[in-house]
Amino acid sequence: MCLLALPCSPLFGLQSAASAADAQAQGAPSEPEAISAPSPTEVARRKLAQRFERSVVSVTTYIKVPEGVAYDGRWQVADESPFPGYAREIVASAVVLDDAGTLICARTPLLLDGGSFADKYDIETNGGVRFEVEVLGSEPTINLAVLRVKETPGQSLSDLSPVKIGSVGDLRVGDDLYAIGDPFGAARTFAPGVVMALPQVACYQADLTGSYIHASMAVSPGAIGGAIVNRDGAVVGLIVPPPAADPLTRPAPESFTTYGMQIQTALAVGEALKQKRSNISPFLGFSVMTLAELKARLGDDAKFTAIVKPPHGLYIDDVFNPSPASKIGVQVGDFIMEINGSKIQSVVDFQQALYYFAGTQVPIRIFRSGKEMTPMIAIESRPASANRN
Numbered sequence: 001m002c003l004l005a006l007p008c009s010p011l012f013g014l015q016s017a018a019s020a021a022d023a024q025a026q027g028a029p030s031e032p033e034a035i036s037a038p039s040p041t042e043v044a045r046r047k048l049a050q051r052f053e054r055s056v057v058s059v060t061t062y063i064k065v066p067e068g069v070a071y072d073g074r075w076q077v078a079d080e081s082p083f084p085g086y087a088r089e090i091v092a093s094a095v096v097l098d099d100a101g102t103l104i105c106a107r108t109p110l111l112l113d114g115g116s117f118a119d120k121y122d123i124e125t126n127g128g129v130r131f132e133v134e135v136l137g138s139e140p141t142i143n144l145a146v147l148r149v150k151e152t153p154g155q156s157l158s159d160l161s162p163v164k165i166g167s168v169g170d171l172r173v174g175d176d177l178y179a180i181g182d183p184f185g186a187a188r189t190f191a192p193g194v195v196m197a198l199p200q201v202a203c204y205q206a207d208l209t210g211s212y213i214h215a216s217m218a219v220s221p222g223a224i225g226g227a228i229v230n231r232d233g234a235v236v237g238l239i240v241p242p243p244a245a246d247p248l249t250r251p252a253p254e255s256f257t258t259y260g261m262q263i264q265t266a267l268a269v270g271e272a273l274k275q276k277r278s279n280i281s282p283f284l285g286f287s288v289m290t291l292a293e294l295k296a297r298l299g300d301d302a303k304f305t306a307i308v309k310p311p312h313g314l315y316i317d318d319v320f321n322p323s324p325a326s327k328i329g330v331q332v333g334d335f336i337m338e339i340n341g342s343k344i345q346s347v348v349d350f351q352q353a354l355y356y357f358a359g360t361q362v363p364i365r366i367f368r369s370g371k372e373m374t375p376m377i378a379i380e381s382r383p384a385s386a387n388r389n
Contacts, residue, residue: 045190061110062086140279141208141281163235181227193258213259213261215259221253225240242254265351285319290315320386339357
């Protein structure tokens with residue numbers, strides 16, 4: 001009967017027509033409105049994001065699993081590991097530096113429980129291209145590592161694009177910044193923010209937090225090791241976890257601040273790590289300041305002018321006790337002019353010299369109150385007691 005054949009009932013047609021009429025009477029559009037054109041800011045952000053699709057990649061640390069698969073309790077965990085007998089353990093981000101496949105990233109995501117390095121690592125581009133990589137060196141104190149692609153026949157590094165490098169010195173509080181990372185899977189980090197605080201010092205030996213860029217965006221753990229970028233698309237910092245006194249801890253990102261290692265620090269230390277293949281933090285036991293930083297701290301031109309200064313060198317603003325420096329009588333207010341005959345004219349010179357001569361005893365040239373002295377000093381491994389946030 002037609003009464004049971006519900007679609008045949010005219011009641012449904014009448015209700016549909018009435019609903020349409022009511023909608024028209026209420027002014028509801030019969031067709032969706034066209035989406036407005038993107039604003040100039042949106043267009044600029046889209047271009048910025050696209051520029052880093054092959055420059056910021058995901059980096060995966062793999063752990064060996066005896067059964068050939070990973071387990072969560074008694075459940076087998078689905079895994080897409082390209083290495084038989086290995087499962088994905090930690091995923092973070094990395095930044096491409098050059099056409100030879102050199103990258104920088106944070107150190108802690110590369111470590112397994114207990115602080116040992118893994119046997120296998122790889123990177124994956126936003127387009128899904130994978131490359132196996134090796135760790136060339138790492139720095140525990142500032143949480144930095146340098147990677148290099150292991151080229152295999154048939155693979156082309158054209159899927160990787162080096163980043164453009166900017167300068168932290170050009171930043172001002174309130175400037176636009178973007179955090180760009182590549183966590184595992186389809187996720188992508190592109191977080192806009194502003195500069196909250198600028199680095200107070202270039203040297204990280206005594207004040208790690210004070211040597212960082214502080215930015216207002218929040219990022220996921222998978223973005224650690226990615227890039228902090230200015231509005232022109234130049235990298236000014238490397239995304240790192242919040243500072244920790246223990247270099248083996250894996251602190252999660254904070255919801256209110258993203259920390260950026262100054263890119264000049266990352267590049268200078270990274271170059272030394274690449275050459276020395278080092279995984280330690282070399283230590284003399286003092287921190288340094290440039291003359292410009294010293295002048296800014298004093299805030300008094302007369303006081304700055306009154307200081308007797310050498311023709312070149314860095315001001316020693318803090319000394320750790322006990323340390324190699326305290327043992328030979330280095331004092332706050334001294335200037336470091338040379339390490340093993342190499343002139344120290346910038347913080348980069350100082351940082352690199354520590355790695356190049358780590359583990360040896362070398363002469364250093366010290367300037368104090370108009371006089372020079374050249375004592376011998378041992379460049380040791382940094383003790384945990386010297387670390388502070």
